[in-house]
Amino acid sequence: MEKLSRRDFNATLAKGVGGVTLLATTPLACAMGNAQNKKKLGVALVGLGSYSTYQLAPALSDTKHCYLAGIVTGTPEKENAWAEKYGIPKENIYNYQNFDNIAKNDAINIVYVVLPNSMHADFCIRAAKAGKHVICEKPMAMNVEECDAIINACKKAKVKLGMGYRLHSEPYTQEIKRFVKEKTFGAVNYISADAAYRSTSNPNQWRLNKKLSGGGALMNMGVYAIQSVIYGTGENPISVSAQEFSTRPDYFKDTDETITAQFEFLSGATGSIMTSHNISANRLFASCERGWFELDPASTYIPLAGRTSSGTLDFPQESQQKLQMDDFAKHILFDSPNLAPGEMGKRDMMIVEAIYESIAKGGEKIKLNFETDYGFGG
Amino acid sequence: MEKLSRRDFNATLAKGVGGVTLLATTPLACAMGNAQNKKKLGVALVGLGSYSTYQLAPALSDTKHCYLAGIVTGTPEKENAWAEKYGIPKENIYNYQNFDNIAKNDAINIVYVVLPNSMHADFCIRAAKAGKHVICEKPMAMNVEECDAIINACKKAKVKLGMGYRLHSEPYTQEIKRFVKEKTFGAVNYISADAAYRSTSNPNQWRLNKKLSGGGALMNMGVYAIQSVIYGTGENPISVSAQEFSTRPDYFKDTDETITAQFEFLSGATGSIMTSHNISANRLFASCERGWFELDPASTYIPLAGRTSSGTLDFPQESQQKLQMDDFAKHILFDSPNLAPGEMGKRDMMIVEAIYESIAKGGEKIKLNFETDYGFGG
16 A cells, blocks of 8 residues: 655645535634643544645534544644634644644544545554544545545454444435335335536546546545435445446546446345446436435435425525534444444445446346345445 | 237226326317318327317317317217217228228328227338328337338328327427527537336336337337437437336236436437336426426326426426327418428337347436438427
């Protein structure tokens, strides 16, 4: 596993998911003393790119059970600005070299790894070795082997491991999971998910660099589509076939541009996904025995929206990241369910690898066999 | 080519497209004398199943340039009821045996073949030989060879040949074609089409009998999905890969249940379709450079509906079949464009065959090479 300097990808984090850079409202002054946070778990964000800056840090100002206690950055210039804005004491600020000293810092309970994919395994494992609970951004790592290494490190260190799968804490997604569990519209016959955005800016961004990302659209938005077909059916797939499409090879030199994949489920449901860095689309649709349900958008940060054959869905819109981090903190504090355990991230990586395998074999159907349900039912 | 008695499939036409049996409002008394119709072209419907009964015949009561002049049926009991309801003179009523006598009947200008797929080629060719213009229901025939035979027969007889592709005359579809032609939302990057309904009734219906239908979902709803991705991009595809899914083999003993397929287009657009007799879904969606457009439903008889990134589409709802038949009559009378020529039906059958070939080859990508655009731009 190669270690990469933060500088290698710093310039490339300017775009959020869905290609939409959404600036959250500036957080209220959050420079509250640590005293106020004694009952809350301290979170350290590793990697201060746009996702940390515009989503996670503001969300942590609103969480009930955790707060932004520390930062880990490869960019010294960021240290002061973050320290001031979020009232982070000097001793809670780390860089990639001295990160392991975090083991001695009791103010940090959770390390949230928000780095390029190639750095996930390294920092998740180092965090676990430091005795910290770990949240790992998606995709979990570069491959299944690395996922295993992360899971094993966390088990060995007896720390909790959660994926940064914010949607499991999000009310529209939870409603979909309820429909599936309660068979509100009968059994699901068809599940379709598009998770894609059109990338036209900086071709040097780390997501388009295979050494840093491990893959293109599939490793990025594709994980949402895979997640959608699984929580949209309440089942792990039993097979997958896949196709790759390349139409802008000059821009997508190194990573997959557009991938489609088809899934079989034991229940008889059929699944179909499209993920792309060249197409704008974001939707989950399920056709059931007695109706249908749809989220559109289904996985953006902006308010999700949904319809069913019975009417429109309408849920309060809260920060997905706030809900997600509170759910993980509650898992640690109160032993509530881990909504997105590491094993779920590994399962999704197994599907990612099967999709790449199918593509390499000209679209051949690849069988999948998962031992557990990895909590997909939520 | 096997000739089949109407009785073989009579009982099986009870379900309309989309699995929805839509009873049109009872047509007003239409027993106007032929004198009134002198400037209109006379249409003979061949096959009086539910599509003729509930869609075409009522629509022909409203058309400006053609009217229901005759019927061809294998069920003698239907003759009187139709004759009375639509004022059809005895001499304009035929059965499958004496059908060729229609050559001597000047009241019949157009023969509309609304029979099971296996009978299309036979009756289209006989109609052409009788010197009548021909409308052929979709899919055009059992295979490309039969399509060629129909096209050649019509050319030889110097009669016009149109497919029963009603959507080309329908305003929502025409708006989609305008978006594509004028690049209203920029180039299309992705086109997706679902055309599917869930069949649970009579397993003996002709659509599920390969000898009569030539294939299952793909030969039925699949043609709509193929059409959608073509008029949704304004291009013929250059390749296709496909997958078949079977989950109710006891019901779908003989024909394909669910098929997914992926298309490449020269422009760089990627296409994805799903068609099924086991799933309810009916949608066209295109993601473009500067927005998107969607029809949902996209190919049912019931009012279509559409949205774009700029707002909702809203067109007057008229009988699609009325518009279609008037367009074909205008093609004959005024040499206006043939919106759905036989070559278009043949092209779609070539794609159908390529999809079955890809499935037979385990999802292998099949290259497509069409010489002309077959008027897909409308």
